[in-house]
Amino acid sequence: MKIVRHIANLGYGSRKQVQALFREGRVTDADGEVLYTDDPVDHDAIRIDGEPLDPAPGLCVLLHKPVGYTCSTKDTGRLVYDLLPARWRLRDPVLSTVGRLDRDTSGLLLLTDDGGLLHRIISPKAQLPKVYEATLAQDLRGDEAATFASGALLLESETKPLLPAELESLGPRQARLTLHEGRYHQVRRMFAAVGNHVEALHRSQVGGLGLGDLAPGQWRALDAGDLQTLFAGRGA
Known part of the structure; x- marks a missing residue:
């Protein structure tokens, strides 16, 4: 070129x-x-x-997404791209988010301009676990872990049961949930299905990769070692 x-x-x-x-x-x-x-x-x-020069094509970025930012290039309001160098919006191939976190969810977000890597990360075959910490409106009842682990939970308007997920209680209204798939607003809908409401949600890990010491709004480019760590968490 x-x-x-x-x-x-x-x-x-x-x-x-x-x-x-x-x-x-x-x-x-x-x-x-x-x-x-x-x-x-x-x-x-x-x-x-x-x-x-800025990183060459093949860039993968880990961003600590704050609450209030949208994973979009077109929505009004604050966008995750506002937290990155401005000219990165003009890169070709484009820098895309790997999945999404909704506006009210904080935590680990990956972005890449490598389409093959993007599909490798989000593919169900990758079996990359995603770890979330949730603050709930009501106390846990105690039976949620068994329900989420059953592989039989159906979300509203869906016909395919969720894959088994692991729930760890961190307090009466605090829980850590590990998912092995990525459906629309899955964590919030799972707790709604058992009669609770998520008041705050944070994603702390994808595969074997965590946020480290990145503060909200900070980012770093990943290297080959980071990607090995990411996929080392497969099926964990």
Whole structure:
């Protein structure tokens, strides 16, 4: 891929705008030597205004999503993309969320521009567990764990039972729930099915990957080791 197209696909501007960066001498190598549009050069050696390029295609990001942000590019209000570098919205291929967390749910959210990786993560064959902490409106009765683990629970308007899920009580109105599938608003609907209501919901883990010390609104790009950790949690 030609260098102009590569930089444009990272969101730095149209091809015409990127060509202007070259004419202005703002594109250099790591030693500060000015680059030209026909120079053969690797991604990691390119600098714009002295700064390394954004991550190459194949990017996967872990974001600590705060409450109040929507996993969308089109909704009004605060979007998860507002928490990332602005030009990332212009990347090609696009940076997509891996599944969604609703506006009122916080926690671990993955984004990637790698379609193959996205489908590998969300595929039922991956069996990546997702761990949530829920704050409930009413005390746990004590029989919820058995109901969720039964593999027989039906959600309203559905005909296929849920896969078994593990519930751990963290207090009278606090619970940790581990899912092995991803249906629409699943945690909230599961507790509604047993007569309770989720007041706050947080996702703390996907596969073997947790948030670490990321504060709400913070993110980091994942490396190969992180992806190994992610898939090491398969079926856990």
